[in-house]
Amino acid sequence: MGAGAGRRDAEATRGAILRAARYLLARHAHADITLKAVAERAGVSAPLVLKYFGNKDALFARVMSFDTDAEALLDAPLDDLGRHMVRHVLLSQRELGADPILRIVFAPLQGEHGDVLRANFRGQVTARLAARLSGPDAALRAELAVATVLGLGVMVGIARGDQVRTVPVDDLVERYGPTVQAHLTAPRTDR
CATH class of the missing domain: 1.10.357 (Tetracycline Repressor; domain 2)
Incomplete structure (x- = not known):
């Protein structure tokens, strides 16, 4: 697998995590959403969410940006x-x-x-x-x-x-x- 494919996979994963977080944010209060729930919805592990976004606050800062x-x-x-x-x-x-x-x-x-x-x-x-x-x-x-x-x-x-x-x-x-x-x-x- 070339570097381009890895970059596309990373972008796809990042996109799936953001979509999952947006979905959950539209249905639940921020305080009630866990990284585990975001990861499950995105079909990835919680550590992978942390790898791409650092922590819940950084992820939701991105989700709250338009x-x-x-x-x-x-x-x-x-x-x-x-x-x-x-x-x-x-x-x-x-x-x-x-x-x-x-x-x-x-x-x-x-x-x-x-x-x-x-x-x-x-x-x-x-x-x-x-x-x-x-x-x-x-x-x-x-x-x-x-x-x-x-x-x-x-x-x-x-x-x-x-x-x-x-x-x-x-x-x-x-x-x-x-x-x-x-x-x-x-x-x-x-x-």
Whole structure:
């Protein structure tokens, strides 16, 4: 096995551990989650979790960060960002079984850790998006666009809406993308 294969295996293991920790964090209070439970859910040993993340606090600091998720969510030119965001949320739900930014809805379960989750979300997702927008209400439009995408994520991943779960991704992107895009596009000033 070459070095590239080992690196891919390590990345896959790290990803499985993060997914397991996110899954558990969405269902249990931080204080009630053990490294053993994370390891079991990820299909690895607890010492391997420690090898990759050091300790529970370091693992959950990573889980509570939206930095990488926001990068993927916002990785499109502004004029196509609404459709991209919708596609990203839908594909995350369908392919991974979870939308990485949707975990913000579980912040109330987390006590003081919920405050960290909310602060990270505001700084790493909505503020990052607002910085890409123009106009005096850019921050508001960023929050509205993210709220719109989160609503879709809730309907698909939590409410498990029968209709939205059966419609092809491309059809939903074409129907819902313009709704998100409307918040991203600066209002015309020549009216």
